[in-house]
Amino acid sequence: MNTLAAPNTFAGGGLDRHSETRRDASWVAAQWARPGARVLTMRGGDPAMDGGRLALAPVNLAPLPESEAPGPAPGGQNGMPLFLGFDATGPVFAVEARENGPGAFADLRSVAGALTPAEASMAATARALFGWHARHGFCPSCGASTSVTDAGWKRSCPSCGADHFPRTDPVVIMLALHGERCLLGRNASWPEGRYSALAGFLEPGESVEDACARELKEESGLTAMRVRYHSSQPWPLSPLGGQLMIGLFAEVGDDRAQADGTELSDVRWLTRKDASAALAGTHPEVTAPPAMAIAHQLIRAWLEE
Amino acid sequence: MNTLAAPNTFAGGGLDRHSETRRDASWVAAQWARPGARVLTMRGGDPAMDGGRLALAPVNLAPLPESEAPGPAPGGQNGMPLFLGFDATGPVFAVEARENGPGAFADLRSVAGALTPAEASMAATARALFGWHARHGFCPSCGASTSVTDAGWKRSCPSCGADHFPRTDPVVIMLALHGERCLLGRNASWPEGRYSALAGFLEPGESVEDACARELKEESGLTAMRVRYHSSQPWPLSPLGGQLMIGLFAEVGDDRAQADGTELSDVRWLTRKDASAALAGTHPEVTAPPAMAIAHQLIRAWLEE
Numbered sequence: 001m002n003t004l005a006a007p008n009t010f011a012g013g014g015l016d017r018h019s020e021t022r023r024d025a026s027w028v029a030a031q032w033a034r035p036g037a038r039v040l041t042m043r044g045g046d047p048a049m050d051g052g053r054l055a056l057a058p059v060n061l062a063p064l065p066e067s068e069a070p071g072p073a074p075g076g077q078n079g080m081p082l083f084l085g086f087d088a089t090g091p092v093f094a095v096e097a098r099e100n101g102p103g104a105f106a107d108l109r110s111v112a113g114a115l116t117p118a119e120a121s122m123a124a125t126a127r128a129l130f131g132w133h134a135r136h137g138f139c140p141s142c143g144a145s146t147s148v149t150d151a152g153w154k155r156s157c158p159s160c161g162a163d164h165f166p167r168t169d170p171v172v173i174m175l176a177l178h179g180e181r182c183l184l185g186r187n188a189s190w191p192e193g194r195y196s197a198l199a200g201f202l203e204p205g206e207s208v209e210d211a212c213a214r215e216l217k218e219e220s221g222l223t224a225m226r227v228r229y230h231s232s233q234p235w236p237l238s239p240l241g242g243q244l245m246i247g248l249f250a251e252v253g254d255d256r257a258q259a260d261g262t263e264l265s266d267v268r269w270l271t272r273k274d275a276s277a278a279l280a281g282t283h284p285e286v287t288a289p290p291a292m293a294i295a296h297q298l299i300r301a302w303l304e305e
Numbered sequence: 306m307n308t309l310a311a312p313n314t315f316a317g318g319g320l321d322r323h324s325e326t327r328r329d330a331s332w333v334a335a336q337w338a339r340p341g342a343r344v345l346t347m348r349g350g351d352p353a354m355d356g357g358r359l360a361l362a363p364v365n366l367a368p369l370p371e372s373e374a375p376g377p378a379p380g381g382q383n384g385m386p387l388f389l390g391f392d393a394t395g396p397v398f399a400v401e402a403r404e405n406g407p408g409a410f411a412d413l414r415s416v417a418g419a420l421t422p423a424e425a426s427m428a429a430t431a432r433a434l435f436g437w438h439a440r441h442g443f444c445p446s447c448g449a450s451t452s453v454t455d456a457g458w459k460r461s462c463p464s465c466g467a468d469h470f471p472r473t474d475p476v477v478i479m480l481a482l483h484g485e486r487c488l489l490g491r492n493a494s495w496p497e498g499r500y501s502a503l504a505g506f507l508e509p510g511e512s513v514e515d516a517c518a519r520e521l522k523e524e525s526g527l528t529a530m531r532v533r534y535h536s537s538q539p540w541p542l543s544p545l546g547g548q549l550m551i552g553l554f555a556e557v558g559d560d561r562a563q564a565d566g567t568e569l570s571d572v573r574w575l576t577r578k579d580a581s582a583a584l585a586g587t588h589p590e591v592t593a594p595p596a597m598a599i600a601h602q603l604i605r606a607w608l609e610e
Contacts, residue, residue, distance in 0.1 A: 011512035019508070019523060020567060125510025132509065135467075136445040143443035143450065153508075162440075166509045170475050170549050203324070203458075204437065204471045204547040205430025207316035208537040218324060229534035232513040242509040244475050262325055 008233035008247075009112050009292035013121020015085035015092075022083045022151040032059060032081060036090035039081065040122055042105075042130055043097040045236075047123040049106040054119040056092060082129055082152030087118045094126035094152075109237050113292045124234055128242030129153070132166045135241065139164070167241060168234075172211045173199035174248040175298040176222055178255045181269040182302055184278075184286070185219060188265035193287040195268060195278070197295035202246075212248050220257040220267050224250040230301055233294040247294045249302065275299050313538040313552075314417050314597035318426020320390035320397075327388045327456040337364060337386060341395035344386065345427055347435055348402040350541070351410040352428040359424040360409070361397060387434055387457030392423045399431035399457075414542050418597045429539050433547030434458070437471045440546065444469070472546060473539075477516045478504035479553040480603040481527055483560045486574040487607055489583075489591070490524060493570035498592040500573060500583070502600035507551075517553050525562040525572050529555040535606055538599040552599045554607065580604050 021027050031037060038056040041048040048055040081093040097103055108127060112120050129152055136155060139146050144159035155164040175197045176183035184195035200215035202208065213224040228249040235243040259267045270278065270286065277283035279299055289295040326332050336342060343361040346353040353360040386398040402408055413432060417425050434457055441460060444451050449464035460469045480502045481488035489500035505520035507513065518529040538550040562572045575583065575591065582588035584604060594600040 008512060010510065011515060013510070013515070017508065017519060019505075019519065020565070121510055121515075125508075128509035138443060138445050138448035140441040140443050140445045140469075143448040145448065164445075165474075165506070167472055168475060168507060168509050169470075170473060200324075201470070202473060202549060203322065203430075204433035204473050205315065205318070205426055205539050205541065206549075207313065207539055208549070208551070210316060210318070210426075210539075214322060214324065234510050234512055234515075236510065244507060244511075244513070246513070260325070 007297055008231055008245075008294050010120050010124040010234045010236065011117070011232070013118045013124075015087055015118060015121055015125075017085040018083070019153075022153060025149075025151075028083050028151045031083065031091040032093060034059075034091060038090065038092050040084070040092060040094045040126060041097050041103060042094055042123070042126045043101060043103065044099070044105075045127040045131060046105040046108050047111075047126070048097075048103050049111065050104070052111075052114065054115060054123060055104070059093070080148050080152055082126060084122050084125055087122070092122060094122070094130070096130055109292075113290070121234075124236040127236040128168070128234070129166055131236070131241055136164060136167075169241060169243050170202040170208075170211075170246060171199055171235070171243045172202055172208055172215060172246050172248060173197050173294055173298070174212045174216060174224075174227070174250045175295070175302055176216055176220065176224075176250045176252050176257070177302065178252050178269070181255070181271055182275055182299065183220065183222070183252075183257055183267055183269055184288075184299075185259060185264040185267040187263065191287070193285055194289070195266075195286050196289045196293070197247075197298055198264070198267075199245075199295075200263070208246055208248070212250055216250055216252070219260050219263050221260075222250075222252040222254070222257050225253050226251040230298055231294065235294075245294045247298050249298070272303055276303055279303070312602055313536055313550075313599055315425050315429040315539045315541065316422070316537070318423045318429075320392055320423065320426055320430075322390035323388075324458075327458060330456075333388050333456045336388065336396040337398060339364075339396060343395065343397050345389070345397060345399045345431060346402050346408060346410075347399055347428070347431050348406060348408065348410045349404070350432040350436060351413050352416075352431070353402075353408050354411040354416065355409070357419065359420060359428060364398070385453050385457055387431060389427050389430055392427070397427060399427070399435070401435050414597075418595070426539075429541040432541040433473070433539070434471055436541070436546055441469060441472075474546060474548050475507040475513075475516075475551060476504055476540070476548045477507055477513055477520060477551050477553060478502050478599055478603070479517050479521060479529075479532070479555045480600070480607055481521055481525065481529075481555045481557050481562070482607065483557050483574070486560070486576055487580055487604065488525065488527070488557075488562055488572055488574055489593075489604075490564060490569040490572040492568065496592070498590055499594070500571075500591050501594045501598070502552075502603055503569070503572075504550075504600075505568070513551055513553070517555055521555055521557070524565050524568050526565075527555075527557040527559070527562050530558050531556040535603055536599065540599075550599045552603050554603070577608055581608055584608070 139157035
């Protein structure tokens with residue numbers, strides 16, 4: 001699965017982000033002032049909705065950005081509108097609503113699967129960026145309060161001069177394969193019967209393949225013999241911050257898998273028939289991850305191989 | 306190229322990092338005290354060397370960790386030894402030398418290609434971690450000074466309680482392909498004649514494929530029709546911090562490439578013959594990236610397809 005038309009939720013939105021041009025504040029201001037400019041309001045990481053679609057309000061109906069309120073809020077996003085990019089219609093910005101502000105907001109996890117790729121991409125980007133701002137108000141190099149620049153895509157430290165860019169953590173997520181079976185695992189904290197692909201954060205000094213082999217060994221005791229990339233997915237829903245899910249198949253040398261007892265409370269080999277039933281929701285014991293999760297797409301792709 | 310035996314420098318070191326167990330300070334102390342424990346000294350990101358090999362000194366000959374000096378150094382790595390993991394021989398730690406401390410250190414970029422995969426992995430991991438500590442002494446959430454925990458793999462904030470983990474930035478690097486030619490570009494700041502694959506940071510809300518398409522469009526005007534993953538590489542040499550290089554092939558719809566004039570000053574299509582000469586160092590105008598760069602491996606893999 002190596003095309004641009006990935007089935008992964010949040011991927012393939014096709015926004016034109018103007019990553020270079022958005023550094024120019026006067027260009028950004030001109031986009032904000034365009035008649036067709038629209039704005040997405042987010043609250044606590046969830047998007048404003050209108051009739052099942054993302055509510056993209058004309059900028060002239062949008063609440064005034066808080067940057068017009070006196071003084072920047074130290075450590076916050078400063079209320080500056082975030083430039084998301086151009087969709088097929090024109091420029092789109094995002095702003096954050098106050099915690100108890102009015103509006104109809106929907107849990108992004110619940111609605112993402114029903115959004116268009118462009119909508120899902122906008123909401124994912126806004127959630128990842130606002131979450132990063134909320135956790136990165138201070139300069140990690142010197143401890144001073146930083147301020148937002150580059151239309152929401154950078155924080156600058158007025159004290160030591162350091163620039164800080166949004167953080168995205170790479171995560172490897174792998175479907176271990178042995179013969180005609182795939183391995184799923186479950187965390188004790190998950191709802192009963194829920195199983196998914198094994199996963200973990202990539203660490204400094206590791207390639208994708210290294211991280212896959214390490215996580216597989218740590219969590220299940222299995223040795224990866226061959227790692228194949230399948231696809232990737234931006235994942236804005238973790239409370240730890242924005243992640244890049246890197247979806248892999250890992251062929252392993254034997255089937256002696258054992259849950260580590262810390263990350264995983266159980267691991268389980270599924271035949272193609274079992275996996276198919278789990279995806280369809282008809283397996284008596286195993287619930288597969290939902291279609292919006294890349295783990296679901298990995299299982300589906302393996303079944304279709 | 307999807308095996309674990311990647312030719313990419315810094316990848317495939319095979320260290321057993323004990324990512325779970327290293328959180329236990331008494332376990333880590335027991336490894337430090339083992340007769341076979343060794344320590345790598347780094348200075349400014351460069352490893353201590355001994356006769357062309359990484360100098361892995363017995364712990365009992367290593368300088369005392371600075372953590373035994375009175376009080377932690379705010380904002381620094383606190384001198385606590387970093388647990389790298391087990392190689393085939395036993396546990397390996399890394400410590401940082403004082404700026405003008407004694408010892409024979411080698412520029413990591415210059416020597417990495419001659420190290421074994423395990424040695425390169427140790428040096429890359431130590432450089433990425435120490436660099437992260439140097440830039441992350443303060444809590445980005447509240448501005449307080451943080452301290453090192455988990456054998457060097459975490460910083461904790463005594464003020465707000467936030468935990469911070471080492472940062473690795475995903476970077477997409479792509480060889481654009483059209484018919485029997487590949488595209489290389491050059492930055493005006495590079496040595497004359499040096500060309501490489503196009504590359505850029507992945508942004509929040511993007512998949513690998515999205516980021517590849519955006520960077521290609523921004524830097525060269527080309528439209529990616531199909532993106533194929535090749536391999537990945539941990540890259541500790543950027544002054545911006547540890548990166549994960551994600552190497553890709555991008556088939557494009559036409560050959561009307563144009564350098565953006567900001568990131569790139571020139572782009573150039575190379576036939577297989579040209580590319581082969583560039584790799585061999587015999588092209589009259591184009592110098593290819595060195596073998597330690599994933600761009601080199603992408604070109605080589607394309608030639609061998």
